[in-house]
Amino acid sequence: MLEITELPVYRDRHLTLLTDLYQLTMMYGQFCVNRHEERVVFDVFYRTNPCGNGYAVAAGLEQVAWYLYHLKFTEGDLAYLRSLKMFSEDFLEYLKGFSFHGDVYAIPEGTLVFPNEPLLRVEGPILEVQLIESAILTFVNHQSLIATKARRIVEAARTNPKHPRSPVIEMGLRRAQNVDASVFGARAAYIGGCVGTSNLMAGESYQIPVSGTQGHSWIQSFPSELDAFIAYSQAFPEETVLLVDTYDVLRSGIPNAIRVGLQMKEKGLSLKGIRIDSGDLAYLSKRARRMLDAAGLKDVKIIASSDLDEYIIRDLILQGAEIDGWGVGTHLITSSECPALGCVYKLVAQEVHTVWEPRIKVSENPSKVTNPGRKKVLRLFVDDHAVADLIALTHEEFDASKPLELFDPIHTYKRKVIENYRIEELLVPVFVRGELVYELPKVQQIRARVDEQVEQFVPEIRRPRKPHEYHVDLSQELWDLKQTLLHEWRTP
Amino acid sequence: MLEITELPVYRDRHLTLLTDLYQLTMMYGQFCVNRHEERVVFDVFYRTNPCGNGYAVAAGLEQVAWYLYHLKFTEGDLAYLRSLKMFSEDFLEYLKGFSFHGDVYAIPEGTLVFPNEPLLRVEGPILEVQLIESAILTFVNHQSLIATKARRIVEAARTNPKHPRSPVIEMGLRRAQNVDASVFGARAAYIGGCVGTSNLMAGESYQIPVSGTQGHSWIQSFPSELDAFIAYSQAFPEETVLLVDTYDVLRSGIPNAIRVGLQMKEKGLSLKGIRIDSGDLAYLSKRARRMLDAAGLKDVKIIASSDLDEYIIRDLILQGAEIDGWGVGTHLITSSECPALGCVYKLVAQEVHTVWEPRIKVSENPSKVTNPGRKKVLRLFVDDHAVADLIALTHEEFDASKPLELFDPIHTYKRKVIENYRIEELLVPVFVRGELVYELPKVQQIRARVDEQVEQFVPEIRRPRKPHEYHVDLSQELWDLKQTLLHEWRTP
Known part of the structure; x- marks a missing residue:
C-alpha cells in the first residue's frame, strides 16, 4: 500500500463530516434494509465544459486520495451524529469500524477531459460509496474548474x-x-x-x-x-x-x-x-x-x-x-465567469448475485439521461493526434489493427471510420479494495502533463469562445445497452 | 483576556502563511530600515455592494478573531521562509517572537453595511498590521459576500x-x-x-x-x-x-x-x-x-x-x-452572479512623533481615492429608522440635541438637515493591544441581528435590482481634511 505525504495544507485536517446529511440518511436507510454492503458503481462526470471552453483540465485527484486514505469516524463525529437523533446505535456502532474498501479508477490530473466522460469510477459497498459523493465532487469540481x-x-x-x-x-x-x-x-x-x-x-x-x-x-x-x-x-x-x-x-x-x-x-x-x-x-x-x-x-x-x-x-x-x-x-x-463546474456522481451499475447490472437515470431532459454500466474511456490517436474519445464498457476489446467506425451518439447519421489508430486508456486504478495503488505525481509533473496534452489536440479546441467541439462517442455496445434500458423503461 | 472556543472547523488549523509574499517583503523592507514598529492604521472597506444589492451583510469577524488570536510563526513557517533565500536571519529571528499586539475595531457580524465604510479599523506596528492584510480580506470578503x-x-x-x-x-x-x-x-x-x-x-x-x-x-x-x-x-x-x-x-x-x-x-x-x-x-x-x-x-x-x-x-x-x-x-x-466582494485594506494614518498623521491614496480614478485618518462610523436614526451613515474622525463629537446638516460627499449641493436623531456607533473594539476584548456572539445571535437590522431601513433598499441608495456621508471635518490632502498633493 502506498502512503500519502502529509502536506502543510492537509495538516491534521479531519473531513469525514464533509458530506451532505442525505448521504448519512441514505446510508442508514440501506443499513436498515441490510443492503449496505451491496456493491455499486458510481461515475463522476460533467455535462458542459466550464466557461464555454473546448475542454476541461482534470484536477483534484490528490485531494480525493488524501480524503479516502484518512476516512474514518472519530468519537467526535459519532457524538455529533448521535445528537441528531436520527440514527440507531447499531448504525453508529457500525460506523466506528468504517473505512474505505472500494476501488477508484480516475483520469490522472492534468489530462484534458470532455463532457460525459467518467473522470472517476468509484466501486464498492453502497454505504461507503454513498458517504464520499459530496467531498469527491467538491474537490474535483473546484480544482478542475480553476x-x-x-x-x-x-x-x-x-x-x-x-x-x-x-x-x-x-x-x-x-x-x-x-x-x-x-x-x-x-x-x-x-x-x-x-x-x-x-x-x-x-x-x-x-x-x-x-x-x-x-x-x-x-x-x-x-x-x-x-x-x-x-x-x-x-x-x-x-x-x-x-x-x-x-x-x-x-x-x-x-x-x-x-x-x-x-x-x-x-x-x-x-x-x-x-x-x-x-x-x-x-x-x-x-x-x-x-x-x-x-x-x-x-x-x-x-x-x-x-x-x-x-x-x-x-x-x-x-x-x-x-x-x-x-x-x-x-x-x-474564483473563475468569476462560471464559478462552479457541475460534476455529478451517478449510479451506473449494481451487483446482483455477483453480476454487475447496469443502471440508468432517465430524465425529462434528454441531456441528463446517464450512460449505464461499468465503463472505460479510450482516447483514440491517429498520427499522434487525438481524434476522438470513446466511452465503452469495461469488458469491450478493440483491435486497433482493424478500422473502427465512430458515430455521434445523438445524431447517429454522423459517422467516421478511423484506421491505424492508437488507443490510450484514460482511467487508471487509484484505489483497489481500499488500498492506494497510485503514486500521486508532483504538481510540477501534472503541470507539465497539461502542456503535453494540449499539443495532442487540434488548436481549434483552445479558442476561448465557440471552440471546436471534440468528439466523445459511445461504443456500439454501450449505445445499444442504453437504448435497450430506455426502451425497457418506456414499456413496462 | 477573552478566549476563543475551538470549533471543529478550526481544529488544529495553522494559517500564519496564509498571506501574500509581498506582505513579507514589505515587512522585511520595514525591518531593514528599522521602521517596523512604527504604528499605522488600516481601514477595511469595499466600494460597491455585491450583486447590485442595496447593502451588504457584514460577516467573517469570528474567523478574523480566531486567526489573530492564534497568530505566530512556527519553526516550519520559518524554515519555509528561510528556504526562499530572501530574508536575513535577523528578520527570521524577530518573527520567532511575533504575535499580534494591535487594536482592531470592527462592525459586528450581521450588521448591514454600505460602500466606503470601514468595516474594520486595524491599528498597530506596521510589521504586524501588514502581515494580516491578506487573511483578513479573505475572511471578510468571502463570508460577507455569501x-x-x-x-x-x-x-x-x-x-x-x-x-x-x-x-x-x-x-x-x-x-x-x-x-x-x-x-x-x-x-x-x-x-x-x-x-x-x-x-x-x-x-x-x-x-x-x-x-x-x-x-x-x-x-x-x-x-x-x-x-x-x-x-x-x-x-x-x-x-x-x-x-x-x-x-x-x-x-x-x-x-x-x-x-x-x-x-x-x-x-x-x-x-x-x-x-x-x-x-x-x-x-x-x-x-x-x-x-x-x-x-x-x-x-x-x-x-x-x-x-x-x-x-x-x-x-x-x-x-x-x-x-x-x-x-x-x-x-x-458561490454567489455565482458576483463571486467576489472587493474589500480592500488601505493605509489611512501613521504615527509620527506620537501624533497620528492622516494618509491618503490618490488615484486616476476618483472613486479609488481613500478617506484619510482614523475614523468611526455613525449610524443616524430618526424615529428608529436609519436615515444615513456618517463617517467621521474618531475625535469628533456630535451633539444629537442639535440639528445636523448632512451632505453628499461628491455632489455637495445635495444637503439635508436632521433633527431629533439618535447615533449608533458601529465600530466596536475587538482587540486592544493584542488582547481579545470582544465576546464573539453565537451564529444564531448574528442571524437574529440581520433580521432586526433589515427592519431598521426603508424596504426599498431590499429591491434586488436598482435598489434605493442609502446615504453614506462624510463629516464636514473629514471632508475638509480630504480636500486639504488632495490639494497638497496637487500643489507640491
Whole structure:
C-alpha cells in the first residue's frame, strides 16, 4: 500500500463530516434494509465544459486520495451524529469500524477531459460509496474548474507575438472563497500553467514558486515615492520590482523608477521590473516602455495587474500593450465567469448475485439521461493526434489493427471510420479494495502533463469562445445497452 | 483576556502563511530600515455592494478573531521562509517572537453595511498590521459576500404571499470552492437567513440545523421507485420527504408518494413532504399540489431544488408555484452572479512623533481615492429608522440635541438637515493591544441581528435590482481634511 505525504495544507485536517446529511440518511436507510454492503458503481462526470471552453483540465485527484486514505469516524463525529437523533446505535456502532474498501479508477490530473466522460469510477459497498459523493465532487469540481480557467488565461497571455511565453502569476488570495479555495486554487492555477502564486501557504504546500514585491501601503508609508522605491531596492537588490501607480504613473511613478533603475545600474545592479496596477494598461505600458527604453533601461520588465481576465489580456495584447508579465487575481481564483463546474456522481451499475447490472437515470431532459454500466474511456490517436474519445464498457476489446467506425451518439447519421489508430486508456486504478495503488505525481509533473496534452489536440479546441467541439462517442455496445434500458423503461 | 472556543472547523488549523509574499517583503523592507514598529492604521472597506444589492451583510469577524488570536510563526513557517533565500536571519529571528499586539475595531457580524465604510479599523506596528492584510480580506470578503447573497435569496422566498416565511436551505457543498468555502459559506448563508444546511461539517461546527433526505441514487438502487419510497419511510417515519423526479414526476413519482403517504396515514404517521429536483418547478408543483390535495394529503409540503437563485424563486412565486421550501446550491454557495466582494485594506494614518498623521491614496480614478485618518462610523436614526451613515474622525463629537446638516460627499449641493436623531456607533473594539476584548456572539445571535437590522431601513433598499441608495456621508471635518490632502498633493 502506498502512503500519502502529509502536506502543510492537509495538516491534521479531519473531513469525514464533509458530506451532505442525505448521504448519512441514505446510508442508514440501506443499513436498515441490510443492503449496505451491496456493491455499486458510481461515475463522476460533467455535462458542459466550464466557461464555454473546448475542454476541461482534470484536477483534484490528490485531494480525493488524501480524503479516502484518512476516512474514518472519530468519537467526535459519532457524538455529533448521535445528537441528531436520527440514527440507531447499531448504525453508529457500525460506523466506528468504517473505512474505505472500494476501488477508484480516475483520469490522472492534468489530462484534458470532455463532457460525459467518467473522470472517476468509484466501486464498492453502497454505504461507503454513498458517504464520499459530496467531498469527491467538491474537490474535483473546484480544482478542475480553476485549472481550466487558469489555462484559458495562460493561453491568452501566449497570444502575444512579442512575448509568446509571457508569464501569468496567480495573486487572488484576498478574493478567494476562503482558505482552501486560495491554496487548492493556487495549486490548480499552477497546474493550468501559471508560473507562480503570491500565496505563501500554497507555495509551502506544493513548492510552487512564490512572487510578490510591494503594495501601495509601502509607498504611502514613506515620506515620498522615491524614498519608498530606494528603500525597497536596498532591501531586495536582486529582485526589485517597483509599483508605480500609487500617485501618478507617468508623472511620478515611472520617473522615480527610472531614477532608481539608473542608480542601481551605476552600482552594477539592475532594476528587474515595474508593476502597473491601475489605469489604462495598454496606454500606460506603451508609454512606460518608451520612457524606460529612452533612459537606457531596456531590460526592465513591465508587469500588469488590475482585474485581468483572459478577454482583457487578449485585447491588451491586440492593442500592442508592452506587458511582459501578468498578475491575475479575482477572475482566476474564483473563475468569476462560471464559478462552479457541475460534476455529478451517478449510479451506473449494481451487483446482483455477483453480476454487475447496469443502471440508468432517465430524465425529462434528454441531456441528463446517464450512460449505464461499468465503463472505460479510450482516447483514440491517429498520427499522434487525438481524434476522438470513446466511452465503452469495461469488458469491450478493440483491435486497433482493424478500422473502427465512430458515430455521434445523438445524431447517429454522423459517422467516421478511423484506421491505424492508437488507443490510450484514460482511467487508471487509484484505489483497489481500499488500498492506494497510485503514486500521486508532483504538481510540477501534472503541470507539465497539461502542456503535453494540449499539443495532442487540434488548436481549434483552445479558442476561448465557440471552440471546436471534440468528439466523445459511445461504443456500439454501450449505445445499444442504453437504448435497450430506455426502451425497457418506456414499456413496462 | 477573552478566549476563543475551538470549533471543529478550526481544529488544529495553522494559517500564519496564509498571506501574500509581498506582505513579507514589505515587512522585511520595514525591518531593514528599522521602521517596523512604527504604528499605522488600516481601514477595511469595499466600494460597491455585491450583486447590485442595496447593502451588504457584514460577516467573517469570528474567523478574523480566531486567526489573530492564534497568530505566530512556527519553526516550519520559518524554515519555509528561510528556504526562499530572501530574508536575513535577523528578520527570521524577530518573527520567532511575533504575535499580534494591535487594536482592531470592527462592525459586528450581521450588521448591514454600505460602500466606503470601514468595516474594520486595524491599528498597530506596521510589521504586524501588514502581515494580516491578506487573511483578513479573505475572511471578510468571502463570508460577507455569501451572507449578502443568502439574504437576497431569503428575501425572494419571502415574497410569497401564501408562504411568507417559506424556508431556504443551503445545499451547495458539492459546488463550493473547496472545504472552507462550504463550511464558512454555510455559516454565512445561515447568518443571511437560511434555516439550515445540508453540510454536516457546518452543522457540527456551528449547531446549524441540518437537513437532507435522499438522492436519485437511493431510488435507483431499489427494484422500483415505490420500494425505495417505502424503505425510506420505514427508516425515517417522522421525517419522510420523498424525491419524486427520478423517473417521471407526474406519472410515477407523485402517485407513488401518494401511495406511501396514504399508507403512513393509516398507521397514524404522516408524509412530511416531497422534493422536486428537475423539470418546470411552477408547473410541476401546481400539479403536485392538486394531486396531493385530491388524495387528502393537504399537509404534505412541496420542496423545490434545481439550480435556483433569487430571480428564479421570484418568478416561480409570481407564476403561482406551490412551493413550501427551497433548496439552493450552486448560486448561493458561490454567489455565482458576483463571486467576489472587493474589500480592500488601505493605509489611512501613521504615527509620527506620537501624533497620528492622516494618509491618503490618490488615484486616476476618483472613486479609488481613500478617506484619510482614523475614523468611526455613525449610524443616524430618526424615529428608529436609519436615515444615513456618517463617517467621521474618531475625535469628533456630535451633539444629537442639535440639528445636523448632512451632505453628499461628491455632489455637495445635495444637503439635508436632521433633527431629533439618535447615533449608533458601529465600530466596536475587538482587540486592544493584542488582547481579545470582544465576546464573539453565537451564529444564531448574528442571524437574529440581520433580521432586526433589515427592519431598521426603508424596504426599498431590499429591491434586488436598482435598489434605493442609502446615504453614506462624510463629516464636514473629514471632508475638509480630504480636500486639504488632495490639494497638497496637487500643489507640491
